[in-house]
Amino acid sequence: MPSQLEDLRKASKISCDTLDVQVAKELGPFVDVTSNQAIAAGELARTAPDGTLIHEQLIRQSARDALAWLPSAVPGGDPVTFAVEIMMVRLSIQFAPYVTGFLHIQTNPYWAYSIKKTYRNARRIVDIFSRVDPTFDTKRVCVKIPGTFEGIGACHILENDDIPANRVATLATTLFCMEQAVLAANARCTYIAPYVNELKVHFEPGYVDQNKAFDFTRQAQHHYAETSARTQVLAASLTSTAEVLQLAGIHHITVSPPLLRGLSDSSLPSEHGKLGAYFAAEPESKFDRKAFDATYRGRESAYRILFTRSGHGSAEVKLNQAINIFCDKQDELEEVARRALEEAMAK
Template identity: 50%
Template sequence: MASAQTLLDVLRSHSKVDCDTFDHEVARDLGPFVDCTSNQLRELIGIDDQKQAIAYGELARLDADGGALHAELISSAVAYAQSHHAQHGGVGLAELAVEVMMVKLALRIVPYLTGYSHIQTNPMYSYHKDKTIENAKRIVAIFKDLDPKYDPKRVCIKIPATWEGMQACRELEKQGIATLATTMFCLEQAALASHAGCTYIAPYINELRVHFDETYVDENKAFGFCGAAQRFYEKTGSRTQVLPASLTSIQEVMMLAGAHHITVSPPLLKKLSETPANPWEGDTGSVFQGAEGSFADYSAIVDDESAWRLAFTRSANGQSEGKIIQAINIFCEKQEKLEELVSAQK
């Protein structure tokens, strides 16, 4: 007798589903998935813990026996960084070790993917085009070195959607490296990402703060922007795909059924896999339903840095820029802590 259809089955019938985790057991049990979009900060220092109860000095989440879950991976990454540091001139040893750790985490989950492994660049380079490009190419080189059999064209580099970040995306895409413009909050960013040739954008439905402050609720969720971005891309014939992220409930996930891609965290994947599709009285796919609507002409700003920056600053009366500033600050704080932890292991 066939098993009953679940909400995860329904979601997969509407969108390409990506896993927002490097936990290979989750991918094995609920996959296969298309892409893996997770952020190394979450996996190594407990970014999902809203109260941040896991002290950063522990370096890793604990396993069932109370040991450091990623102890061997971390020590081997540090050893690799020490032995290969000289060939990557200009990058700090701790920074290099962090990059190696995220590639090692990504490679563990590759057997359960059909598409890309997404790796995020150092958020400290959010406003530096050249360093972002160097960082991205170094990540691809580490993939090649750690697993020569893995196709480097299956690496997608996640880059904050600043002006500099998206100019880096433009150059990387020209060199055959796939990119995702992350921390995306408005059509000004989406139009520039398309102009730059990004493979994906990641609209944050909830601003990043919701994952750290359990008392905080985003009162301006980006469902409208997400739907508008996908309609804009379809209307303009853009190759860029919409991949919504930062979701907090299965209700939010199902509202986004019909997105080109969607990335879902382990707790929500589990709930979706356990929830019968019938009866489901919640919303399914409403974000992408309704009239197409009209769009502003962004052609005058996507080649003009000053004009684009002003338009971005004024978007939603400054809310869009405020949200990316908040996200970059959070990511930079976690990057600093990770590098401190790695330095303590040397």
């Protein structure tokens, strides 16, 4: 009897939300591998039975790379943030043989409100892949960018370069409302990542999101189909196998290792009945695109108030919360990089 994971793969494209390459080896095949600062910090902190860091050599090599490449890659730049980017790329590139699609790296959350810094960060991430492995096809890189107005603005520049060969695939992440989803489609993002649960649920034990974004994911996918948008919906931030199964029929789902194992180990029917029934139904609410366009008209100030008002302010609160959490994890990564750089420079 097929497992729930096997059944799910017939309904949606499944990606792994991890930087532990053993997960892809054991539970694949997967389409993409997704990651962020929290996933990277957790992976770099993993230890072997003897207490040593599993990725100690990767961390040290990344520090050496940062010192060697900085003058040409980021003249006058910060070696600490550069080393963090290299560590994340080195973790991700291990998945290249085990996924068929994109390797996702998230930009620095501290730059979520700067188009210029986010754009440069994305370009640098692609360059690092080439430096780590000159044979790697960088068209397999998808840069995850927080779904602020500025972040989606950076996506637009990256996705629509006048020279097609220079275009970069992007995923607008931490999406909580249709206003963000429409802006991302206008930017021609490759993906959006609606967070079904606000990010806080993964860091505060016992906390439950009382307004899960299932209908938003369905609403976005239906709207994209109606408007022939190229953007695909990749649902993220799930807390149970039941939540994953409810999303059967969505374009893409990225799933954490514990939930992947739960789906792989179980062949019991979903308690939600027929797999895919939820997504086959119409959304509970329909987005008024005409009203959005009439108010927005390409104006930043108009978009900001539309976003602020969305869900009585809940979308903005959840986005700010996510950026704060990712900034905390960026701090952790930078501390790892700082120690490794100090060690490398002392030799």
